[in-house]
Amino acid sequence: MASGTRSRGVRLLLTLAVLAMVGAGGWLWQSGAFTGKSGVAANAQPAGNRAIPVVAATAVRKDVPLRVDALGTVEPMVTVTIRTRVASRVEEVRFEDGAAVKEGDILFVLDPREIDAQILQAQATLSRDKTQLEKAQRDVERYVGLLARSAVSQVQVDDAKTTVDVQRATVQQNEANLQALQVQRSYYEIKAPVTGRMGVSGVRPGAVIRVDDTLATIRQIKPIYIAFGVPERYLTELRTNMARADVRFRLQGSDERVSGGRVAALDNTIDPQTGTLMVRAQFENADERLWPGTLGDVTVTLRMEPNMVTVPAEAVQSGQAGTFVFVIENNTAKVVPVGVSRTIDGEAVIISGLAGGETVVTQGQLALRNGARVDIKRQTGAPAAGS
Incomplete structure (x- = not known):
């Protein structure tokens, strides 16, 4: 209950x-x-009459560099692996690990006693055979004189001449053997083939090495290469402007920049998988700021394009029909389709749609529609509207 x-x-x-x-x-x-007809608050302003606050900038005509940006790797111009051509014992290592060397500097000295003995033996053999050749030549002269008096036969003269020819060939063979030994003797002093910087030595004094053993590596870094890939669409521009292109390099992870580079070589094929062309730029690198294996950003300025229209990159929007910008005319936003060549230093290079001097929206586009009223709060590149 x-x-x-x-x-x-x-x-x-x-x-x-x-x-x-x-x-x-x-x-x-x-x-x-509330009103009985529209159902809209009586003191509210219709949405179509509200001015949307935006930030704007001016489309500017100016000279713009045609520039290619890429990721590059520092590479030595020449890398030589030092190998031995004879089997011997290491007597001296005449460089410090990582030291700079010049072409022709002696790097390693090997034990030459065996080859020196062989050279002495070859020299003695050559001297003996030269003496025998001289005797054979005197015999020919004597037999020729005797032949004139009919004291010897023509056969004996011919045999003496044959002996001279054989002995002369023996002397030439001995000279060749001696020359080969002298060439081998040069292998016992291993010299730097290029000017560059040494790596770490693979052997120390006292080590016994065999033929083709690796002893060290030398890399030429003055001048030096920077290798990078560029899209194949720049091939014609690169070939046309190769001699006057300006190349700069910024070391990755720092603001350190190196200028003064030039395009030195283009690869002879385009990678079909990536569609890129491998390019090598040469830097003098006199202060050795660039080190093999370093990564960084490469900037190649091919030429200057005059009188191009530019707008801040954030002004360009993408839609189903392509790229466009909002142009402000009489405080009203208007959608204008544009063609964009590229973006450089935060600016979009416009190749169609704008003539220069237009006011374009850079912030606030999400709230805009074609024909919307706007209120420019701030304008970059020109005084704000109404100031």
């Missing part, structure tokens, strides 16, 4: 609450707080 009484009390309170809300709504309606 008590529970039924509580249920009827709750229903009564809910009914009274609904009646109170209906009454309040009727009072608001009658008092004019």
